[in-house]
Amino acid sequence: MSELNHELGIIALESSMELGNAIDKYIQNNRNCNESFLIPLDEIRFSNGEGKVKISESVRGKDIYILCDVGNYSCTYKMFGIENHKGPDEHFQDIKRTVGAIRGKAARITVIMPLLYESRQHRRKGRESLDCALALQELERLGVDEIITFDVHDPNIQNAIPLLSFENIYPTYDIVKAIICNEKSLELDKEKLLVISPDTGAMDRAIYYSSTLGVDVGLFYKRRDHSTIINGKNPIVQHEYMGRDVIGKDVLIVDDMIASGESVLDIAKELKKIGAKNVYVAATFAFFTEGFEKFNKAYEDGLITRIYSTNLSYIPQELYNSEWFEGVDLSELSARIINRLNHGRSIAKYMDATRIIQNLLNK
Structure with a gap:
């Protein structure tokens, strides 16, 4: 993938809007441009709690990065006149809605979930669910090309999607x-x-x-x-x-x-x-x-x-x-990762921070 072939597009869901804005600014500075890479998105909730996502501009042929914080409990919506706070399930549903709204028009879709959905339940013992594995498989079926997360509770959960690119970054x-x-x-x-x-x-x-x-x-x-x-x-x-x-x-x-x-x-x-x-x-x-x-x-x-x-x-x-x-603040690191991936470059140096930590300590 090259920068010329695939234009960058960042979709920051309501839960990650602050982080998304900071990432956008870093990438703009890095590329010496004043044009935002953020793609406008409406997360709509009906009065009975049902929802939909609407993308306001074309994403055809773009390299899309979807940012979502499934742990953000400050996001609210009205259902039957009652204010509800979004939980992880609702945030994850909005990720799926976003992928659905893209409708296969993007060249590539990467989902960035810093806190991996349902990752605290990372293995099953007896008659219990394993939602994280099922969620990862669902994203794969929807056409997501890569999943990026941070300090996942148990990295072995990626075995649920052995053919999908899964990157676990440590801060x-x-x-x-x-x-x-x-x-x-x-x-x-x-x-x-x-x-x-x-x-x-x-x-x-x-x-x-x-x-x-x-x-x-x-x-x-x-x-x-x-x-x-x-x-x-x-x-x-x-x-x-x-x-x-x-x-x-x-x-x-x-x-x-x-x-x-x-x-x-x-x-x-x-x-x-x-x-x-x-x-x-x-x-x-x-x-x-x-x-x-x-x-x-x-x-x-x-x-x-x-x-x-x-x-x-x-x-x-x-x-x-x-x-x-x-x-x-992890916005700069996140921006660097997105920028390198969009340019088709390796992010291996961000997977092992030993060398740069040693350089820091030596200073």
């Missing part, structure tokens, strides 16, 4: 850069910093962070009550720490997402009990499904120093205003 470099630039007192020294994995499932991520930063890694093991199920999962009975002594050290907890936050706050409390100095948290997605109050209290009590998370999924202004929260 490690941008998060590390934000931490280094903001935390002036943080020393990247083996004797002064530890990377912590909150559970066994996040261990690979923690090992990568610790390897690139040149520090050791520790692990918290979640002891669960497997005889009870609450909200679809076995409740955590206790967190047990395995690793080097943390007394007087700064610690960095790394994970893909923060949901209610109970787990990360329990771990922060345990780390403080055993002598940790400052507790930092880095997560690609921050949902805070039960609000910010408990985090405000944890910050006031000295349990956490700062939480870093990206703008790949919706972050309310109230969170940006919190002293303990620092947003990491």
